[in-house]
Amino acid sequence: MHPRDKPAAPAARLDRQGPASIGLPTTVRVQLTDWLHGLGASDDAVFNIGLATYEAMANAVVHAYPFGMAGEVEMHAWVDEGTVTVTVADHGRWKPPLSEPDPLGGRGLVLIRQLAEQASVVPGEQGTLIRMSWTL
Amino acid sequence: MESNPVSADQPPTDVSGANVVLEHQGSAMVVRVTGELDLVTTPMLEESIGTALGDGSPLLVIDLTGVTFLASGALSALVAAHQAGADRTTVRIVAANRATVLPLQMTGLDQVLAVFRTLADALAAGER
Numbered sequence: 001m002h003p004r005d006k007p008a009a010p011a012a013r014l015d016r017q018g019p020a021s022i023g024l025p026t027t028v029r030v031q032l033t034d035w036l037h038g039l040g041a042s043d044d045a046v047f048n049i050g051l052a053t054y055e056a057m058a059n060a061v062v063h064a065y066p067f068g069m070a071g072e073v074e075m076h077a078w079v080d081e082g083t084v085t086v087t088v089a090d091h092g093r094w095k096p097p098l099s100e101p102d103p104l105g106g107r108g109l110v111l112i113r114q115l116a117e118q119a120s121v122v123p124g125e126q127g128t129l130i131r132m133s134w135t136l
Numbered sequence: 137m138e139s140n141p142v143s144a145d146q147p148p149t150d151v152s153g154a155n156v157v158l159e160h161q162g163s164a165m166v167v168r169v170t171g172e173l174d175l176v177t178t179p180m181l182e183e184s185i186g187t188a189l190g191d192g193s194p195l196l197v198i199d200l201t202g203v204t205f206l207a208s209g210a211l212s213a214l215v216a217a218h219q220a221g222a223d224r225t226t227v228r229i230v231a232a233n234r235a236t237v238l239p240l241q242m243t244g245l246d247q248v249l250a251v252f253r254t255l256a257d258a259l260a261a262g263e264r
Contacts, residue, residue, distance in 0.1 A: 022175040025207075047234060054207055058175055062209075107243050108208040114242040 010038040013078035020065040020073050020090070025057035028075050032086075039079060041136055049084060049134055052115040053077075055108040056088035056130040064092025064128060084134045091127035153177055154203075156184045164195035164259055170202030173210035181210060185217045189225055196221060197258045199230040206236045211243055218249055226250070228258040 014035045016028050033050045041049070057073055065071040069092070077086045112119050116132035154171035165188040169181060181198075188196050198214065200206065214229060221227040228250045231237045240246045252258040 026172070026174045026176060047238075051205075051207070051239070054174070054205075058207060058209065061175065107211055110243050111208055111239060 010035070012080075013076070015074075015076050017072055017074040020061045020069075020071045022061060024073060025054050025061060028057060029054045032075070032077060035077065036084070039084075039136065041084070045084075045134060045136060048115040049086060049132075052112045052119070052132055053086050053088065055111050055115075056086075056132070059108050059130070060088060060090035060092070060128070064090035079136065082136050084136055086132050088130045089127055154180060156180045158184050158188055160193075161197075161259060163193060164197055165191055165193040166197045166199055166255065166259075168199045168202070172205035173200075173203055173213075174205060174207050175209055178207070178209045178213055182213045182216070185213065185220075189217070189220055193225060195226050195228070195259075197228045197230060197255060199255050199258075200236045201230055201232050201255065203231075203233075203236050206239050208239070208243075211239060211245055214249060215245065228252055228261070230255050230258050 014032060016031060018024050018028075029050050032053055033046050036046045036049060053075065057075060060073045064073075071090060071092050074089045075086065076089075077084065079085075109121065112121075112130065112132065117134050119130070119132045122129045122131070154169060154173055154177035156177075157168045159166050159168065167181070167184045167188055171177065173181060185196070185198065196217070198217065214227075218227045229240070230252050231240055232253055237246075237251075240249070240251060250258075250261075252261065
């Protein structure tokens with residue numbers, strides 16, 4: 001059976017990746033919010049998850065790849081036993097602004113921490129991973 | 137698990153974008169924004185704010201009533217407007233819905249910026 005002939009059950013996960021650009025966070029956010037509506041998420045949950053994921057991706061685009069540097073940004077979202085987890089990963093070297101506050105990055109991370117029920121930022125040699133989760 | 141690549145080369149068709157209009161209301165300047173304020177559209181807001189501040193009006197109202205999405209870059213543009221206005225131009229923000237009020241509250245900027253619920257309130261509060 002062709003995949004398109006299957007009944008329209010919402011997929012348990014959504015995976016997107018693409019070259020860093022200022023339009024990428026919005027494109028992915030629109031796809032993510034459509035996916036969340038398909039799961040039956042509340043408007044509040046869709047707002048919180050959509051904005052937090054946008055900010056995580058914007059951080060990757062602006063800080064990991066400044067001045068239009070080329071690089072990939074990945075977003076993975078999945079639902080498991082009523083919990084939605086979203087990860088955003090880049091392969092650049094932006095510093096989470098913990099010791100040196102940056103007006104843009106700082107405010108983005110403030111939003112992420114307020115919007116997500118759980119959030120972690122893990123900087124590494126291969127890039128930065130932001131992981132967030134919500135109970136639906 | 138396969139990831140679907142997103143092309144960044146083609147203009148996204150599912151993005152609603154934003155519209156920014158600059159107008160005079162008495163002695164005040166009003167920057168009226170509708171749509172989504174993200175990394176793509178925030179420069180339009182910044183440009184209009186720059187034009188409005190250059191006008192030298194005593195009051196600039198940035199009306200976000202019609203904004204459906206507000207990201208941190210736009211918050212930074214609002215703070216920059218407030219700072220650039222300094223003693224010369226009073227900058228006020230109109231925010232009436234969840235998409236704009238919540239980011240302002242969550243970052244504490246509702247305590248830093250002068251935020252009003254309606255354009256009429258922002259204009260009626262007088263010029264200082």
